[in-house]
Amino acid sequence: MKANSMKSSAGGSAVLDASQPRAHAETLLVGLDWGTNTSSVVTSLRGSEETITKELVPTVVGYATDDVLPGVLPGDAKVLFGRMALKHKSNLRLVRPLQGGVIHDTEAAEAFVGHLKNLLHVDGREVRAVIGMPASSDLVSRENARNAVRGVFHKVLFVPEPFLAALGVRNEANLNDPDYQDPVLNSIYIDIGAGSTDVCLVQGHYPTVDDQLSVPFAGDAIDQIILDRILAEYPESGLTLARVREIKERHSWVLAEDGTTRAIATIMVGGKPRKIDVTAQVGAGCDALLQKTFEMTRDLIARANPDTVAELLRNVIVTGGGSLIKGFGVALQAKLIEEGFESPQVRVLGDNYKDYVATGALKVARMARENQWQTLLG
Amino acid sequence: MPPTLTPHIAPPSRTAELWRSIEESVSEACVLRAEGREAEAIVIVQGKLPALISVWSRGAGISGEECQQVLRELFARVQQQVATATVCKRLVLQSVDPRAPRRGEASAPVQIRRRVPLDDITGMLDALDEGERMAAVFRQNFPSITSRPQAALAMG
Numbered sequence: 270m271k272a273n274s275m276k277s278s279a280g281g282s283a284v285l286d287a288s289q290p291r292a293h294a295e296t297l298l299v300g301l302d303w304g305t306n307t308s309s310v311v312t313s314l315r316g317s318e319e320t321i322t323k324e325l326v327p328t329v330v331g332y333a334t335d336d337v338l339p340g341v342l343p344g345d346a347k348v349l350f351g352r353m354a355l356k357h358k359s360n361l362r363l364v365r366p367l368q369g370g371v372i373h374d375t376e377a378a379e380a381f382v383g384h385l386k387n388l389l390h391v392d393g394r395e396v397r398a399v400i401g402m403p404a405s406s407d408l409v410s411r412e413n414a415r416n417a418v419r420g421v422f423h424k425v426l427f428v429p430e431p432f433l434a435a436l437g438v439r440n441e442a443n444l445n446d447p448d449y450q451d452p453v454l455n456s457i458y459i460d461i462g463a464g465s466t467d468v469c470l471v472q473g474h475y476p477t478v479d480d481q482l483s484v485p486f487a488g489d490a491i492d493q494i495i496l497d498r499i500l501a502e503y504p505e506s507g508l509t510l511a512r513v514r515e516i517k518e519r520h521s522w523v524l525a526e527d528g529t530t531r532a533i534a535t536i537m538v539g540g541k542p543r544k545i546d547v548t549a550q551v552g553a554g555c556d557a558l559l560q561k562t563f564e565m566t567r568d569l570i571a572r573a574n575p576d577t578v579a580e581l582l583r584n585v586i587v588t589g590g591g592s593l594i595k596g597f598g599v600a601l602q603a604k605l606i607e608e609g610f611e612s613p614q615v616r617v618l619g620d621n622y623k624d625y626v627a628t629g630a631l632k633v634a635r636m637a638r639e640n641q642w643q644t645l646l647g
Numbered sequence: 648m649p650p651t652l653t654p655h656i657a658p659p660s661r662t663a664e665l666w667r668s669i670e671e672s673v674s675e676a677c678v679l680r681a682e683g684r685e686a687e688a689i690v691i692v693q694g695k696l697p698a699l700i701s702v703w704s705r706g707a708g709i710s711g712e713e714c715q716q717v718l719r720e721l722f723a724r725v726q727q728q729v730a731t732a733t734v735c736k737r738l739v740l741q742s743v744d745p746r747a748p749r750r751g752e753a754s755a756p757v758q759i760r761r762r763v764p765l766d767d768i769t770g771m772l773d774a775l776d777e778g779e780r781m782a783a784v785f786r787q788n789f790p791s792i793t794s795r796p797q798a799a800l801a802m803g
Contacts, residue, residue: 405756475771478758636768
């Protein structure tokens, strides 16, 4: 193993203990949803059902700028992570290690995952992580991720996020309850991330290559549409994607054509803060995503066994950051009805969507055979 | 040899040998400094070079001022060479750094190709492993196809 000293944050450094790991039972299992914008991590000891740690961390690394004065940053840290990085962003160079759900900046990714490890109470244990990957991730993105976590985790497994979310959302304890509707026995699962939108048929088995569609059109694409439209109208605003993301998270919705809800954002125009009505711009971005998601869902339904479609339509599950767009589920349901589908029911997993992938990852970590783990050699 | 004044110096063989030693020592010192090995560079610059230069200048047949000019030109030339080499080294290392994220060689998504029940987590992991192996074989055998955009492949 690589004894790799990670860059220090305010919380100190994470150094992989290359010495003999502790006994089998003290292996720390990690479920990680390493998201482009936010990461969710949950841990337990091997052989235990008890959760030790559960953390939600913005996936961002902040490097102190050269001109930052002593005493400004906590502990005069050179690197801050997550919420602390966002809090002190004016004195930091913020780097998002992932783009489109895959590693974009290896150094920042290594530093970030080292920070996560600091949060996990490792205490010298062997650490094994199951890490969610976008459904469309390829060999290269897996190799990049493997390289980034080398020296932080001892063993890893990479599993598509839709698989993990399906496992995470399922409550095995209720499977014997006749009233419990197993959400993954016959469902359409829509995951709208930052970089891609994945739509999967989950019909009691893990989606195969024929059961899923993926397009690189998701949260980041919406941001770009909104930015382009606002800049077209206010070219002197100097708006950035980061600011657009904030506006979107606060004002995004679909079905806004009734005009009752306006999106008013404060934007610097010509050096002065101005309240601007960005309803049309935000709506254009969100509606584009809605339309794309609807088309993918419609196409995937056409692939399903006709005998299963009625039940399938009652279990359309939307997750991922895109599911947080207000009214998205209702709007998608309305479009499906408009298309002629009978009684579709779209369920949005909401704010807890990150937990489902991490929880599913931990379930996989508990069940994986010894010979299935990929050992990371230094 | 110094580029501009050499024709006027015409050093004898001993002087030429000393000059080569000076050139080599200056190069070594500059490389060591570029590698951050300052202490070793100082040993050469302060310990070895003064003696060489002293002996060489006495037999070079040129004035002290000309000796200084020749040495200044030597240092400038070697420093330039080392600077260029350092940039080349940095570029090469960046291009082969195994830690840098690889781009522009998109391959087929790693997906499973057979039905595995949701309860069978280990079966799913086996199927993913098979998918990863197949993607690796596919990338090896059909690099031109796998360099197509990921979305096109994902969409089948």
